[in-house]
């Protein structure tokens with residue numbers, strides 16, 4: 476038997492806010508999601524979802540009675556017991572996270588004395604909770620509990636990650652707040668770990684940094700495999716069988732991107748340097764990731780002699796498959812470098828909606844991979860969309876000016892591609 480739901484106000488209708496709001500509604504709570512973007516709220520009210528995330532649309536549609544969207548602050552706070560802050564915390568010029576949206580939300584809570592707890596889900600520097608506490612006290616909300624509840628959901632599987640997490644981390648300053656947030660997650664299929672606020676804030680940054688480290692590590696091993704004749708795919712498979720190391724995040728490629736790893740690794744590095752400590756390992760992890768994209772361009776340059784006047788097809792633009800997200804996508808760096816070297820860039824992606832600005836405004840977009848490959852001197856598999864496997868590569872070899880392929884995700888089979896006449900280059904495989 477479900478306990479009657481809590482009343483939750485979610486601030487921010489981005490990826491995290493929408494998933495959080497929809498999942499809490501699914502768990503039986505009464506949720507109002509508030510955003511300041513009129514277009515976004517209008518879209519959500521009309522039953523559309525502004526982002527692509529599997530299962531999210533159905534979940535929102537299936538919970539209409541318990542989930543609403545508003546621009547209006549009073550409507551969001553009316554009767555709310557818990558305020559969930561899910562606004563974005565983008566990097567500022569200094570590298571520190573820009574918390575201005577967080578502070579704006581917190582200021583707006585002044586007078587909401589009926590709240591029982593304020594929860595920050597946004598990724599924030601360690602120590603932010605203490606500042607939030609002071610802000611709440613100054614806003615007359617000293618009696619309101621505070622908790623940090625970082626998210627570990629990956630795009631493309633956010634709903635599933637929320638409902639079946641490896642862990643729910645709750646950082647709270649008092650038992651009452653911790654219990655309330657734990658109770659809010661009743662029905663979520665995963666262990667709840669309760670700790671102090673600072674540690675919870677650190678768990679989020681440390682987890683993303685370690686995942687990024689695994690990828691940069693295998694990318695460096697891939698480079699060494701190229702120099703020694705080993706095959707990184709075999710190496711990663713066998714390394715991953717050691718249960719202490721695990722098979723995940725050992726896929727070599729063109730480097731990590733997205734809205735989280737680049738931002739969070741920079742934020743953690745900045746956080747450390749603010750304390751007077753230089754994070755050596757993480758700095759190398761970031762550098763290896765930048766190098767990975769430079770190496771991709773260099774490989775093409777070595778093969779073609781020059782990139783000037785060359786026509787290069789980019790297959791896949793999003794930072795990973797299964798999403799329309801272009802934030803910090805490696806494709807943006809590759810397109811910019813190719814254009815700077817004087818190449819012509821033709822693109823294909825089934826979902827990306829790149830900004831109508833540079834570098835994309837200087838590239839052409841094509842409906843199918845085959846069309847993007849027409850007349851190309853080289854192609855780069857940038858994102859491992861499954862459609863790329865289905866391309867008629869024999870046809871592609873015939874319509875390309877030169878059948879040169881850099882498979883930046885080791886998606887295709889080297890032997891079959893070579894049989895079709897391709898000059899095939901992968902990452903860390905012979």
Ligand code: UGA
Nearest residue numbers: 626627628629630690724725726728731732733735794795
């Ligand atoms: C990541 C984390 O996986 C989540 O746990 C975390 O909650 C989230 O960031 C966040 O902080 O919000 P996400 O950015 O959606 O999730 O994407 P991932 O699937 O982790 O991929 C990140 C990047 O690493 C992608 O560019 C991907 O292509 C790359 N990657 C991943 C590799 O190059 N190799 C791998 O083996 C795995």
